[in-house]
Amino acid sequence: MKKYQSDMVVADNVMVGPNATLLTLKYPESLPDMVAGQFAELQVPSAKVLLRRPISIHSIDRTNNLVEFLIQIVGEGTQSLAAVKAGDTVNVLLPLGNGFNYRSTHVARPLLIGGGVGVAPLLFLGQEFAEHGIRPTFLFGGRTESLILRKEEFTKYGDLFITTEDGSAGEKGFVTNHSLLLDSEQFDRIYACGPTPMLKAVACWAKEHETACEVSLEHRMACGIGACLCCVEDTADQGNVCVCKEGPVFEFDRLKWFN
């Protein structure tokens, strides 16, 4: 898929959680083709930060050529991205990496599992399913209710189930403890994004219940295009591969998580 470098204009930037901002950027022409699960490299408008920040594509609006990014504020880079204002320009590389597998695979009953800001790419994925008449199930987990981001938006496209560690919303516990998973037959593919321990727990469940499952990894990156070889993950078939180029989405059984 062809990649582009573009100066995108900030259409909107609003806080949507205690530590998360929703940044909407306008592409100067028709949006290039992109797949849910792909990401962009955003140049940080701060002289203190050298490298771009890899951010997953949260959703797209083809009519208005808008791309939304749900960004968790963790350091100086994301802080300065949270501070950009409508009308500012952000230089962006997109779309990068390989997204979720849904265009070429028949999936009837998808389960989309997200942890924390890992819900970000699942909105785009949910929208893609909805466009094809499939109503996905979302299962999100977080420490507490306020960290479950964009609930109303997700429920437009599918059913949303929640777990929180403190029990402030949904069922108390981790996503893999949710009662939804008691019936292991009801989903034919899992798409998961979130912290690595959560992804490993989800992959473990999928392995046990022989359910297809893909996970989106978040590794420390520099280039985002497979040149610097910094963001590697060990795979069963090819050894170390770049998460930015081969991933960020992997079928879980390619990863050497269980041996």
Next chain:
Amino acid sequence: MVQLNTNIGSLELKNPVMTASGTFGYGTEYADFMDISRLGAIIVKGTTLNPRQGNPYPRMAETPSGMLNAVGLQNKGVDYFVDHIYPEVRKIQTAIIVNVSGSCIDDYVQTAGIINTLDDIPAIELNISCPNVKQGGMAFGVNPDSAAQVVSAVRKAYDKTLIVKLSPNVTDITEIARAVEGAGADSVSLINTMLGMAIDAEKRKPILSTITGGMSGPAVKPVALRMVWQTAKAVKIPVIGLGGICSATDAIEFLLAGASAIQIGTANFIDPSISEKVIDGIADYLQRHGFNSVQDIIGALE
């Protein structure tokens, strides 16, 4: 129209802008963002005799105005390069230079010998300065005798342009440069990364899996510039300057300090079309100052 062409030994480049090994993949990774055939040369990533998995993740830490990497020469080996990469990269209309690394002298010699048979690879860059491998790598490049030894052994097996990439992690880089010049190098490129370290105070752990790594980016530029200036005065062979170049102005500073060509490394990660902008910026500078050729500014520091 200003003349941008420059020479590295018998190798003529259409302009002095090269992309540094390990920062530009095999060139094709950048083809969506710029016309890679405009480059003076592309130095493809470090190639070794046998495949290498590199170091475990995490391999990178961002630092103020720079970054540390500890990739550790991950590559699929020279045979894979010959069979799968070479047929593709030889089509690119620019000089393709292979960066060659090894764990022992024989590795370097064998790899260089194999690359020597490839018609469309006019030069190699001998990496005796990688700080991220346990054996070989930088060990060869921090001592004039071992540097000369590996270069003279490779010289016998390789008859095209031989560039030697030098480490800044030495007391006197000119001593190493003179040693490899004496051993038959056609050119030296400098600097490779500076050995550094990053710590996560919250976790009380090193950030890199290898604890130490190679530092690059704008933060190292003044050191690189100083070493290029010193080396250009110390040797007769052309010097290729690199280290933190992020703009045409940075590149021009290296040319003024005596570099016959420059390489862009870390800046490729920040702006994947930066090298094209640097080529244009050098041409603009020459025009603005009334120079006909880039040769007029090489070593022209007043």
